[in-house]
Amino acid sequence: MDKTKTIAALFDFDGVVMDTESQYTIYWNGVGRKYHPKIENFGLLIKGQTLSQIYDRFFKGMDAEQAEITKGLDKFESEMEYEYVPGVVEFMKELRNNGVKIAIVTSSNEKKMSNVYSSHPELKGLVDRILTAEMFTRSKPAPDCFLLGAKVFDTVPENSVVFEDSFHGLQAGKSAGMLVVGLSTTNSKEAIKDKCDVVIPDFSNFTFSDLISLLNK
Incomplete structure (x- = not known):
């Protein structure tokens, strides 16, 4: 020191x-089941990443899906505890x-x-x-x-x-x-x-x- x-x-x-984190896991696991059903524990996989990182890695070029996820996330975060x-x-x-x-x-x-x-x-x-x-x-x-x-x-x-x-x-x-x-x-x-x-x-x-x-x- x-x-x-x-x-x-x-x-x-x-x-x-x-x-x-437990609340985010619920949200992102739901996203994973909808868009990437073959990926297990999607909520755990994306922890610590920014939204841009998540989109670049898992939703690249999927503009409509990104917009839908962002809208859902904004609503979810506004109601979080x-x-x-x-x-x-x-x-x-x-x-x-x-x-x-x-x-x-x-x-x-x-x-x-x-x-x-x-x-x-x-x-x-x-x-x-x-x-x-x-x-x-x-x-x-x-x-x-x-x-x-x-x-x-x-x-x-x-x-x-x-x-x-x-x-x-x-x-x-x-x-x-x-x-x-x-x-x-x-x-x-x-x-x-x-x-x-x-x-x-x-x-x-x-x-x-x-x-x-x-x-x-």
Whole structure:
């Protein structure tokens, strides 16, 4: 850890700040059954990807289908329940009290996040920055989004801690050269333990001191 630089905590959103992944799985599994019935667990397959990535990979040239999916997704997101992952609010407040800079770094777009702000207007006050899909060209598993997170706080990867749940997000954090804390909210501990530095079920028993201990290892 570089003691001359700020410590940055970079949080993915879905499955890390808000417990939404099970809801998205329902929606995207339905999309998979309709358009790609031969692909099993479609909802799990696309986790951590932006809508553009999903379309480029699975719906390229299918303009009508993309429009239909986008319309359905917009409606679905407007009706979603946004509930905090246990302990995350308290943890963020503790980090800020100790001078840690906090950013939400998400593959979600601004339109989706506006739904979140309507449900939780206090969210913006819990963090210093919110970086959305519109702000970086390459999405997870590329490290660009997390490197941008370090850049906006004028810090370095070795002082940055990523909190992620998806395989693409965990890979992005590692590719950025950052310490990665995996949350077993979406995938099991066994499935992600070799892709991050430590696994936690939520933030109920994770503190600022734990974060500093990891950075000092």
